[in-house]
Amino acid sequence: MAKNIDWKNLGFGYIESDYRFVSNYKDGAWDEGQLITDANIVLNECAGVFQYAQTVFEGLKAYYTKDGHVVCFRPDLNGQRLEDSARRLEMPVYPADKFVEAVKRVVEANIDSVPPYGTGASLYVRPYMMGTNPVIGVKPADEYQFRVFVTPVGPYFKGGAKPISIKISDFDRAAPHGTGHIKAGLNYAMSLHAIQEAHREGFAENMYLDPATRTKVEETGGANFIFVSSDGHTLITPKSDSILPSITRRSLMYVAEHYLGMKVAHREVLLSEVKDFAEVGLCGTAAVISPVGRIHTNDGDILVPSGMDDMGPVLTKLRQTLLDIQHGELTAPEGWVVTIK
Numbered sequence: 440m441a442k443n444i445d446w447k448n449l450g451f452g453y454i455e456s457d458y459r460f461v462s463n464y465k466d467g468a469w470d471e472g473q474l475i476t477d478a479n480i481v482l483n484e485c486a487g488v489f490q491y492a493q494t495v496f497e498g499l500k501a502y503y504t505k506d507g508h509v510v511c512f513r514p515d516l517n518g519q520r521l522e523d524s525a526r527r528l529e530m531p532v533y534p535a536d537k538f539v540e541a542v543k544r545v546v547e548a549n550i551d552s553v554p555p556y557g558t559g560a561s562l563y564v565r566p567y568m569m570g571t572n573p574v575i576g577v578k579p580a581d582e583y584q585f586r587v588f589v590t591p592v593g594p595y596f597k598g599g600a601k602p603i604s605i606k607i608s609d610f611d612r613a614a615p616h617g618t619g620h621i622k623a624g625l626n627y628a629m630s631l632h633a634i635q636e637a638h639r640e641g642f643a644e645n646m647y648l649d650p651a652t653r654t655k656v657e658e659t660g661g662a663n664f665i666f667v668s669s670d671g672h673t674l675i676t677p678k679s680d681s682i683l684p685s686i687t688r689r690s691l692m693y694v695a696e697h698y699l700g701m702k703v704a705h706r707e708v709l710l711s712e713v714k715d716f717a718e719v720g721l722c723g724t725a726a727v728i729s730p731v732g733r734i735h736t737n738d739g740d741i742l743v744p745s746g747m748d749d750m751g752p753v754l755t756k757l758r759q760t761l762l763d764i765q766h767g768e769l770t771a772p773e774g775w776v777v778t779i780k
């Protein structure tokens with residue numbers, strides 16, 4: 440029985456679910472892990488996660504398809520990315536195959552919290568990992584915990600995907616030491632001030648530029664950019680070592696090429712050429728694509744030709760095609776849609 444939740448009016452917030460998966464790393468090995476009911480964590484005041492922010496995370500969604508299965512989308516890529524993030528922060532790797540198993544176990548245990556098909560809502564899955572033992576000298580922890588919890592979330596857009604205004608950030612995006620290409624709490628902590636500043640000035644998001652020259656487009660705080668060429672035939676996405684490799688973006692590039700017959704380009708994108716693009720979008724798990732209508736720069740605003748009323752036609756088609764693949768209405772490439780139940 441589905442839980443007594445008002446699925447249609449769910450926002451994007453935390454709702455405690457019944458079960459979470461926990462595995463501990465000690466003496467050089469992960470234990471086999473278990474499902475538990477306690478949502479709270481008790482740690483020593485000097486735990487590595489509190490002192491030197493040794494924590495990395497992932498985010499993906501589980502949802503019902505039309506034919507009544509519960510599935511998730513490309514969880515193996517989230518598992519691989521968590522491995523990369525962990526290596527970069529000198530944390531032990533939680534193997535991607537065990538990661539996928541843990542995700543499946545937690546979703547299955549909380550199957551009552553998966554929003555029904557057709558509500559636009561989904562079950563957001565949050566795997567993460569942190570250093571747990573006391574660390575006072577600057578060094579990695581010796582003990583870690585890997586956890587997966589879930590929370591039902593509403594559709595990202597209520598009543599259509601309205602284009603947003605964004606601004607060129609006054610701040611550099613990457614946390615110190617160039618950790619921008621991993622999914623880590625510290626990257627987000629470093630972006631909180633920039634995003635709040637943008638909100639205070641009336642913008643929904645930031646566009647970060649490369650810190651060295653401030654001439655090339657990187658990404659936003661939590662989504663990659665995609666651009667449609669002026670002739671509508673090419674999907675372009677910026678290339679840089681400090682951009683988080685979005686699974687949505689990689690999937691959209693594949694869909695553009697193999698389902699829609701578009702050309703795709705993964706290359707450096709200069710800020711000076713953005714004014715020539717027909718459509719601009721942000722992409723990530725939560726919204727799939729959010730359209731951008733206006734970009735504020737210190738030399739005046741770039742008004743994207745697709746405007747402030749609706750998402751442009753190419754990104755609309757692209758978004759719908761990926762949604763149809765995710766929901767089983769179009770045949771997915773091998774391994775993209777993983778059945779949980």
Ligand SMILES: *Cc1c(COP(=O)(O)O)cnc(C)c1O
Nearest residue numbers: 661662663683685686687723724
């Ligand atoms: C999560 C995230 C994205 C989007 O990645 P998806 O895998 O598509 O959800 C983009 N940029 C940053 C910085 C992120 O943390």
